[in-house]
Amino acid sequence: MEDWYKLDHAGKLFPAVAGQENSSTYRLSFLLKHPVKPPILQKALDSVITRFPLLHVEMGNGLFWKFLREKESPLRVEPEGTYPCAPVSLSDSNASLVRILYHGSKISVEIFHALTDGGGALEFLKTLVFQYLCLLGENVDDKQGMILPPASFARYAEAQDSFKAHYTSEPPLDLDKAPEAFQIRGTRFVPYGHNVIHGMLRASGLNACAKEKGVTLTAYLTAILVIAVHHAGEPLNTERRPIVISMPVNLRNIFPSSSLRNFFAVINIGIAAAENMDFEQVLVQVQQQMKEKTTKSYLSRTMSGSMKYENTFLSRIAPLKLKDLAIRYGFDHYGEEAKTLTLTNLGRVEVPEGMAAHIEVMETTMYPTAKSPMNCAVCSINDQLTVTFARNIVESDIIMHFFRELSGFTGLEVRIVSNDWGMGA
Incomplete structure (x- = not known):
């Protein structure tokens, strides 16, 4: 039985409104101090994506709500080929809702907003780049504050719809005014x-x-x-x-x-x-x-x-x-x-000191x-x-x-x- 997830409360918005002029796809990037080596980046992605199963998914249509299901085909790193934050395909099951891109010394992740917000995406990017630097043989032994394999995905806590967990019956704000x-x-x-x-x-x-x-x-x-x-x-x-x-x-x-x-x-x-x-x-x-x-x-x-x-x-x-x-x-x-x-x-953005030494700048788009x-x-x-x-x-x-x-x-x-x-x- 393939794994599947309900969309969280905020995530239900984005598939409904997405289109060419509202891609609902944002980007986070680290610019490193040396050119990216794509084969090593692919190995890093292969080793960390299992720690973030919420990102390795495709969109499905239910009778009442869309949902996310585990994607069978592997994620592949790609060279940048179009403009930043281009739309993803919601109808093509072979298309990914996440893109891992490289250009020169830049590593970028582009994520369809239904999956996670900037906070969740940042944790993934940090883990990916940390693992990439490790595979390059760089001295990044300090792991404080990082989400790293082989620790397993904490489904109850990390896949929680925290809107529902913290929902109260307080009177809502009046938006009509x-x-x-x-x-x-x-x-x-x-x-x-x-x-x-x-x-x-x-x-x-x-x-x-x-x-x-x-x-x-x-x-x-x-x-x-x-x-x-x-x-x-x-x-x-x-x-x-x-x-x-x-x-x-x-x-x-x-x-x-x-x-x-x-x-x-x-x-x-x-x-x-x-x-x-x-x-x-x-x-x-x-x-x-x-x-x-x-x-x-x-x-x-x-x-x-x-x-x-x-x-x-x-x-x-x-x-x-x-x-x-x-x-x-x-x-x-x-x-x-x-x-x-x-x-x-x-x-x-805080990262371990050994990792920070390899990063020139960060961008959010x-x-x-x-x-x-x-x-x-x-x-x-x-x-x-x-x-x-x-x-x-x-x-x-x-x-x-x-x-x-x-x-x-x-x-x-x-x-x-x-x-x-x-x-x-």
Whole structure:
């Protein structure tokens, strides 16, 4: 009997809304200090994938819900051949929902979001690269904090749907009152693809700037992003719609969980549009909202709101096609139209010292969507912080303003790297 898994609560969203302009596939990458050797990377993958069976799966259709089942064909490492975060095939059983890619000195994992979130994907990438370095004969003996074979998969804890485990009957948040956010417009790339721009700077320097203002690093970057969107989009925001930055929150930091599946909530940080927006005032508002919306009580009510429909009798008995229609409607009207863009911060990534010595920088790439054609992701390792914008439109004014403001406010040098997709058009 092949192994199979129910989709977790958050994972049920992504198959329903996925398509060319919403791939629901994100990327995490380590840039090493030497070129990748594909045969060794394949051996590393073969040895660690059994420790992460939730990633070696294909999608199946049930009567009431989609599900994941064990995939028989092995995962293969591949050279990068298209743009980052390209869609996966949900209909082809031979296609994988996970891609292991290499390019020069970069090792990347691209994962369909129904399987896990950035927290789960990060554990897999760390394990894969650790094993790769071991097979190269590098001195990476320190294994503290790593998930490594031959330890077996802890199915009860690591495959847990932690949304259900921590669900309470607290009154859900009222989402109906959220005004429609200012949305970014632009010209789609032809052929369609994702342009990715990375800005790299010293994490300690940026932390010092945020600390001087009495705010978190995420709040600092969010405020700069709001100012950048305002400067680039103000002439188009004739209705003075609020600029809303959508922000995933890792719930493992608040609710005890060892799950390697999705366990996150999304909060929206909204700033009213005004003709003259002051950075200091925006920063205060962002910090205040983040503080209010990352409390355990607020996030518990967020979970209650997102799960209340799934727990109804009508939802349980509704056929899959009807559920998918309802999910797509909710995603468009309560998700996409309520935000301007997403900023996700994976935070400071910790790996053993011996492993860290082989890593230059880390990148996180968040896929854009049809109504959110530009998204932003942040991570840091070895005091190198990377801010990554992924877009499916030609216009880059917001990104230009963001890095100009970032450099201006902090005085830090920012190194810019791009994949140049669509730049020859």
